[in-house]
Amino acid sequence: MPFRILRKRVLIPGRTSLLELEAPHIAASARPGNFVILRVNDKGERFPLTIADADPVSGVISIVFLVLGKSTALLDSLPEGDCIADVCGPLGRATHIRKQGTVLCVGGGTGIAAMHHIAKGHHRAGNRVVAVIGARSGDLLLFHRELSSFCPEVLVSTDDGSVGRKGLVTEILETRLAEEREVKEVVAVGPVPMMRAVVETARPFGVPVTVSLNSMMLDGMGMCGACRVSVGGEIRFTCVDGPEFDGYLVDFSELQQRLSALKEQEKLSYELYCRCGGRHDQA
Amino acid sequence: MNSIAAAEAGMIKPKISRVPMRCQEPAERVRNFEEVALGYNLEEAITEAGRCLNCKRPLCVGGCPVEVPIPAFISAIREGDLAEALRIVKSTNSLPAVCGRVCPQENQCEGKCILSAKKNPIAIGRLERFVADHFIALEREVSPASPPDTGLKVACIGGGPASITVAGFLGALGVKVSVFEALHEAGGVLVYGIPEFRLPKAAVVRKELSALASLGVEFRTNWVGGKTVSVKSLFEQGYKAVFIGVGAGLPSFFGVPGENLNGVLSANEYLTRINLGMAYNFPAYDTPVYKGLEVTVYGAGNVAMDAARSALRMGAGSVRIVYRRTREEMPARLEELEHAVEEGVILEELAAPLRFEGDEKGRLRSVVLQVMELGEADSSGRRGPRPREGVFRELPTDLAIVALGTGANRVLIEETPELKLNGRGYIEVNERNETSIPGVYAGGDIVTGAATVILAMGAGRRAAKAIAERLGLLPA
Incomplete structure (x- = not known):
């Protein structure tokens, strides 16, 4: 079954895009926190992306990606109407969502996309969701409008100060946690250093922090262990035990290290792809 | 005198020893991913087949988890009727080219062969492989006449050897079988686990899988049992029985x-x-x-x-x-x-x-x-x-x-809490391979824990028989 790209929104040319895919069976059962494993073509590698949104009625799922190597570059090269060879999912445990009050959802970079789906789930469960989003500059802020549609507040920070407060999301988070003592949970999705910093920011306030990890994966269903991560001193598989974990228990240094495990080969693959003008069949 | 005639004359029967199989030389083969064992040619196969005593009460068949009529197919090879030999093998085994390569024959059919007492059993696995490879090379499928259309549908979750066996068995009885595979390619351990140099993918595995299409078997890849599709929803879609063969791949x-x-x-x-x-x-x-x-x-x-x-x-x-x-x-x-x-x-x-x-x-x-x-x-x-x-x-x-x-693959089990598990976390089944949910069967590694391809196929065959009886296609 082909997975057609129904709509492509280029968020940052050559760097970040949002794709809406025709995937009715995935859309029908996808819940916040789930991810998919994709393979762009029949020579492609399998890689995970969090589902940014899913509509069971139209049968469409949305994914957002940052071009980091050959596979994401290849994905970015596909125009609307083209098909992706394989999309498998929904995978991973869904976010544990219950009605509890105010939830602060923090997203950084493309992590905002994944956070969006989780925030929407919390909103639908009756929680008051305050979104905190950050990026290098204002034009890189994803899902700002979508979040604004259901969050009473969307707090923004950018590195260059072009939109919102100049600085880091953790600065906004710290201020907010100091002002508002009724925050029941913080959710953080983004680069590893950001998630680690969110945990450290929340620690003095004693607020639970849920993080969604972006480990390297192969099958995505517990059969290889590439995504293993230390949580509370024990080995956990991000794909079947996660992708969400208690942020206080995650060994972020190890996670960061493991993300670079195949860096040299990923670099070689990407360089060959770029040298061939982005034509994978000549790589 | 050619070897067929010699065999018929009873001249070369058990006196000669097992025909060795040619292999790539070690120094050469460590530099490539091509198959190590090269298989028999026609003459070698006929010579080896000629050694079979064609026992009245063949012990070899009892050693085969899928009960291949071994002496009958070996006789057909000896007589030079390879199409008949393949038809006999395929009557109980959908994957002969695979099994001929990866079964532990020394503990099964060949271990039971009467000649194994003299450490000289018939090379049953090599002969099975030879017959299957012969028709793969000719790109000719030898299948029974098109099965009758019963209008019945059965779903298999997991696309490994157990489900493939269920699909082959029920497909031949005219059941429309859909195999839901989570990875992007069906075959389970045959495609992700066993290396190319022991089991070629394009040349062998895909060929045997595509032969199932002639029985109306449909493979749906990227379907994760318990996630993309639930056991319950399959019954709602009109499947009359569900077989679970999701395997045990969780690494320790x-x-x-x-x-x-x-x-x-x-x-x-x-x-x-x-x-x-x-x-x-x-x-x-x-x-x-x-x-x-x-x-x-x-x-x-x-x-x-x-x-x-x-x-x-x-x-x-x-x-x-x-x-x-x-x-x-x-x-x-x-x-x-x-x-x-x-x-x-x-x-x-x-x-x-x-x-x-x-x-x-x-x-x-x-x-x-x-x-x-x-x-x-x-x-x-x-x-x-x-x-x-x-x-x-x-x-x-x-x-x-x-x-x-x-250990057990967890996704389907966790999403199907009504499935009863045993103390080790595998699915509990009765002697007919039926689970605690009526109409839902299971077999292979998800029941036994990690074992062999052929044991999974044996379980698939047992479950398929039980499903066929349930659907009234075989007498109970």
């Missing part, structure tokens, strides 16, 4: 310090990258795989042998199998172990990892081993390993592949 780790360093990985990850991801063709294919100069493999089963031999072919300088007992106790098939040693795999006996050491960037550099010794034999007669107090050694290694075995 030692739980020793340093095991999450870059360069330590499960054999499943290593083999899946290489086999399913075609990483031996990187960068023409995109899946990367870890490269090691000094590779260590932990465990001594068939999966460990596959990983070790793959590492040699990926260009390792040295590959060592680290095992806490000795060569005598290694659980791998003898042939796999011998092939590995011939190719240059070094056996590090009586050693178990205590910890893995890395550099400042988190990359594996060495392993510290606890030296073991064998203690007294236990009740099963197997001598257990025990640590030699205070005796350690360190081996440099930059790639450590852990092949300690695997």
